[in-house]
Amino acid sequence: VRDHGFHTVRVRRVVHETEAARSYVLGIPDELRAGFDYAAGQFVTVRAHVAGATKLRCYSMSSAPEVDDELVVTVKRVPGGAVSNWLVDHVTAGDELEVTYPAGSFRLTPTSGALVAFAAGSGITPIMSLLRSALSTTERPVQLFYANQDRASTIFSERLDRLQHDSAGRMVLERHEDVVAGFVDADEVRSFVGTPEPDAEYYVCGPTPFMDIVESALRGLGVEPEHVHVERFAAPPEPIEHASTSDGATSTVVIEIEGRTGTAEHRAGTTILQTARQLGLDPPYSCEAGNCATCMARLLEGTVTMLVNDALTDAEVDDGWVLTCQSVPTSPDVHVVYGYD
Numbered sequence: 001v002r003d004h005g006f007h008t009v010r011v012r013r014v015v016h017e018t019e020a021a022r023s024y025v026l027g028i029p030d031e032l033r034a035g036f037d038y039a040a041g042q043f044v045t046v047r048a049h050v051a052g053a054t055k056l057r058c059y060s061m062s063s064a065p066e067v068d069d070e071l072v073v074t075v076k077r078v079p080g081g082a083v084s085n086w087l088v089d090h091v092t093a094g095d096e097l098e099v100t101y102p103a104g105s106f107r108l109t110p111t112s113g114a115l116v117a118f119a120a121g122s123g124i125t126p127i128m129s130l131l132r133s134a135l136s137t138t139e140r141p142v143q144l145f146y147a148n149q150d151r152a153s154t155i156f157s158e159r160l161d162r163l164q165h166d167s168a169g170r171m172v173l174e175r176h177e178d179v180v181a182g183f184v185d186a187d188e189v190r191s192f193v194g195t196p197e198p199d200a201e202y203y204v205c206g207p208t209p210f211m212d213i214v215e216s217a218l219r220g221l222g223v224e225p226e227h228v229h230v231e232r233f234a235a236p237p238e239p240i241e242h243a244s245t246s247d248g249a250t251s252t253v254v255i256e257i258e259g260r261t262g263t264a265e266h267r268a269g270t271t272i273l274q275t276a277r278q279l280g281l282d283p284p285y286s287c288e289a290g291n292c293a294t295c296m297a298r299l300l301e302g303t304v305t306m307l308v309n310d311a312l313t314d315a316e317v318d319d320g321w322v323l324t325c326q327s328v329p330t331s332p333d334v335h336v337v338y339g340y341d
């Protein structure tokens with residue numbers, strides 16, 4: 001099983017990107033360097049202690065490993081959000097952060113086709129990493145459609161202009177500002193893409209409504225789903241559809257977390273993570289989309305179906321680990337234990 005534990009690193013510098021966004025340059029101690037090797041597009045999970053509660057949240061690297069010596073994450077405030085506001089308001093140079101080793105499958109694929117990226121707001125973070133990695137290590141053409149409310153809230157605005165300027169014509173940058181053009185719609189996405197190239201790869205990251213529009217426009221243009229890579233920062237709002245236990249019997253779910261145990265009858269439409277929350281167990285989670293592994297737990301008894309697994313390796317699954325945000329019981333009795341630190 002990979003190391004999913006937390007490691008203490010020191011913030012070297014904080015860069016004021018916009019009124020609501022900061023970049024944190026992390027100093028990685030020599031003895032942890034190998035563990036912190038990462039691919040463009042990946043993220044780390046931060047463990048924050050905010051107002052007496054421990055919270056886990058993922059933040060993508062905005063740095064690119066082939067270009068930058070330092071590892072940088074960029075965080076934008078979410079209104080009312082616990083961790084993003086704590087980071088932006090309280091974390092300064094010299095502070096320590098507890099973070100996992102990098103993870104995530106939102107990565108470049110080995111192809112010479114165009115990289116066509118769609119970013120909105122803080123979604124630019126992993127896209128910035130992918131763009132810079134592709135520009136520095138490949139000959140691929142790069143296209144970025146970047147939506148923001150206005151110019152002042154645009155993260156990396158000047159750096160992107162410079163990147164385009166220095167790309168010798170390889171990079172197309174199209175900006176969208178809501179204050180000028182209203183919200184992004186499918187026509188705009190279609191006209192940006194034009195006729196899709198068969199070997200192009202598409203990367204999408206931003207708020208859920210933006211991602212929905214881009215994904216559906218790409219589908220409408222006939223782009224194959226395997227060429228579309230999405231990174232969801234927040235869980236999609238619609239409830240997860242799934243089958244209940246295979247024989248329709250009621251199942252009992254036993255959940256252990258940090259020495260506390262809760263037992264509940266499984267309710268159709270509910271994942272193990274949701275059951276743990278309903279039991280008041282305060283389980284760890286971040287993406288609720290099956291791509292970060294923050295919610296992983298070990299299955300001690302019974303069977304589950306994982307609706308999505310973009311985070312655990314085959315070896316981890318064989319070892320009994322499950323993503324609780326994606327797991328629904330398929331046997332009458334299910335027993336899971338959280339805690340991999």
Ligand SMILES: Cc1cc2nc3c(=O)[nH]c(=O)nc-3n(C[C@H](O)[C@H](O)[C@H](O)COP(=O)(O)OP(=O)(O)OC[C@H]3O[C@@H](n4cnc5c(N)ncnc54)[C@H](O)[C@@H]3O)c2cc1C
Pocket residue numbers: 043055057058059060061074075076077078079080081082083084085104122125126207231232233234235286287288291292
């Ligand atoms: C793989 C991954 C990578 C991520 N990378 C980054 C990154 O590079 N930079 C970054 O700033 N964030 C990133 N996020 C989002 C980040 O993990 C947190 O979800 C975000 O900072 C909000 O956390 P919070 O504790 O402040 O808000 P919470 O207290 O968790 O949430 C407050 C409310 O806001 C909603 N919400 C949560 N996240 C968002 C969002 N992104 N946009 C709008 N509403 C939201 C919640 O549903 C909730 O209703 C990433 C998430 C994932 C899963």
Ligand code: FES
Pocket residue numbers: 284285286287288289290291292293294295296311323324325326
């Ligand atoms: S919370 Fe991210 S995979 Fe479950």
